[in-house]
Amino acid sequence: MRYLPLTLLPFVYAQQHAFETSQQEPWAAKYGIQTDLSYTGPLSYSHLPYTRCLDDSSTTFDIAVLGMPFDTATSHRPGARFGPYAIRSGSRRQFAADGYALEWMTNPYTRAEVIDCGDVPVSPYDNALAIDQMETAYTTLLARPVNGSASARTAKLARDGVEHPRILTLGGDHTIVLPILRSLHQVYGPISVIHFDAHIDTWPSLGGITKQSKVTHGTFFTLAFEEGLMSNTSIHAGIRNKLQGPELIEHDEEVGFELIMADDIDELGTDEIVKHIRQRIGNSPVYLSFDIDTIDPGQAPATGTPEPAGWTGRETKRILRGLAGLNFVGADIVEVAPAYDNAGDITGILAAGLADDFLALFVTDEPPKRQVKRRRTLADEL
Ligand SMILES: [Mn+2]
Numbered sequence: 351m352r353y354l355p356l357t358l359l360p361f362v363y364a365q366q367h368a369f370e371t372s373q374q375e376p377w378a379a380k381y382g383i384q385t386d387l388s389y390t391g392p393l394s395y396s397h398l399p400y401t402r403c404l405d406d407s408s409t410t411f412d413i414a415v416l417g418m419p420f421d422t423a424t425s426h427r428p429g430a431r432f433g434p435y436a437i438r439s440g441s442r443r444q445f446a447a448d449g450y451a452l453e454w455m456t457n458p459y460t461r462a463e464v465i466d467c468g469d470v471p472v473s474p475y476d477n478a479l480a481i482d483q484m485e486t487a488y489t490t491l492l493a494r495p496v497n498g499s500a501s502a503r504t505a506k507l508a509r510d511g512v513e514h515p516r517i518l519t520l521g522g523d524h525t526i527v528l529p530i531l532r533s534l535h536q537v538y539g540p541i542s543v544i545h546f547d548a549h550i551d552t553w554p555s556l557g558g559i560t561k562q563s564k565v566t567h568g569t570f571f572t573l574a575f576e577e578g579l580m581s582n583t584s585i586h587a588g589i590r591n592k593l594q595g596p597e598l599i600e601h602d603e604e605v606g607f608e609l610i611m612a613d614d615i616d617e618l619g620t621d622e623i624v625k626h627i628r629q630r631i632g633n634s635p636v637y638l639s640f641d642i643d644t645i646d647p648g649q650a651p652a653t654g655t656p657e658p659a660g661w662t663g664r665e666t667k668r669i670l671r672g673l674a675g676l677n678f679v680g681a682d683i684v685e686v687a688p689a690y691d692n693a694g695d696i697t698g699i700l701a702a703g704l705a706d707d708f709l710a711l712f713v714t715d716e717p718p719k720r721q722v723k724r725r726r727t728l729a730d731e732l
Pocket residue numbers: 524547548549551567641685
């Protein structure tokens with residue numbers, strides 16, 4: 351597909367600029383514009399324009415992709431600070447012009463203005479500072495006016511009555527959700543969370559002693575609950591961690607979560623899981639937080655706390671499509687730590703593909719209704 355426009359471009363360009371051909375340099379005269387290929391050019395998500403949005407208040411968008419390379423509150427293997435890099439690298443075969451997804455029957459890049467806003471330069475030395483930097487950056491971008499591209503859905507339920515852009519955050523360890531929820535709360539009030547993860551992330555404590563050491567990638571939802579940032583209609587999906595005892599699930603319910611275990615997919619199937627999530631969330635403003643360790647480590651090994659026996663990428667993508675039309679106010683993909691990836695970069699590539707689904711979730715009003723047309727096969731003839 352890609353070579354077609356590349357082949358046509360010089361022709362179109364030459365036609366439009368025939369009158370000035372004599373002044374053109376040889377490359378422009380012969381081949382037109384210098385296009386980036388999948389494996390060339392500066393690194394940005396899906397080859398979108400890479401813009402340091404925090405530096406220029408005139409930069410506006412419907413959807414911003416924003417990196418938060420923070421990994422100094424992890425309990426086990428560090429390295430998610432390289433997550434934004436790995437996800438952008440994994441997205442190199444994604445282009446806005448080739449972004450039509452058959453499963454979705456849409457191209458999200460044509461339905462909203464999406465740009466890559468670069469990374470928040472978070473401190474790797476001072477977690478309190480880093481968390482304030484992430485909240486401040488998110489609040490800054492959330493306050494920008496939307497461009498209002500024709501068919502882009504915009505979040506409806508902001509309590510200030512203003513339409514706000516959506517931010518797709520590339521983590522970073524899961525702690526980044528605390529400053530994000532603080533920022534979203536200023537605009538939307540308490541919101542629900544759809545939390546894809548192998549772990550509940552509602553631990554009351556991971557053994558922290560000081561105030562700061564209690565802010566971790568396994569406790570941030572408890573802290574968000576204590577700060578009143580979340581509504582009590584949130585839901586986990588894909589859980590399979592071990593824990594100290596069942597009393598922690600009582601605490602998890604108190605924080606506001608219903609539980610869908612990884613194993614539940616065998617009894618319920620993807621459609622029932624979708625129904626559960628939709629019923630739980632209803633019309634509330636909802637934030638989608640996706641830990642890559644939801645996916646089986648066989649397909650996504652590059653993460654800090656892998657748990658065996660997770661969902662496949664295909665199952666998960668099907669569940670995500672079923673959630674279209676919910677009132678998403680933001681999304682993230684976190685815990686991608688590429689130092690543990692294999693030589694094929696499979697985790698980064700999968701994470702980039704899931705992030706593409708989040709863009710589709712932002713711009714579509716209902717799950718795609720694809721009709722499967724079954725081909726006649728030799729078996730039918732016999
Ligand atoms: Mn997590």
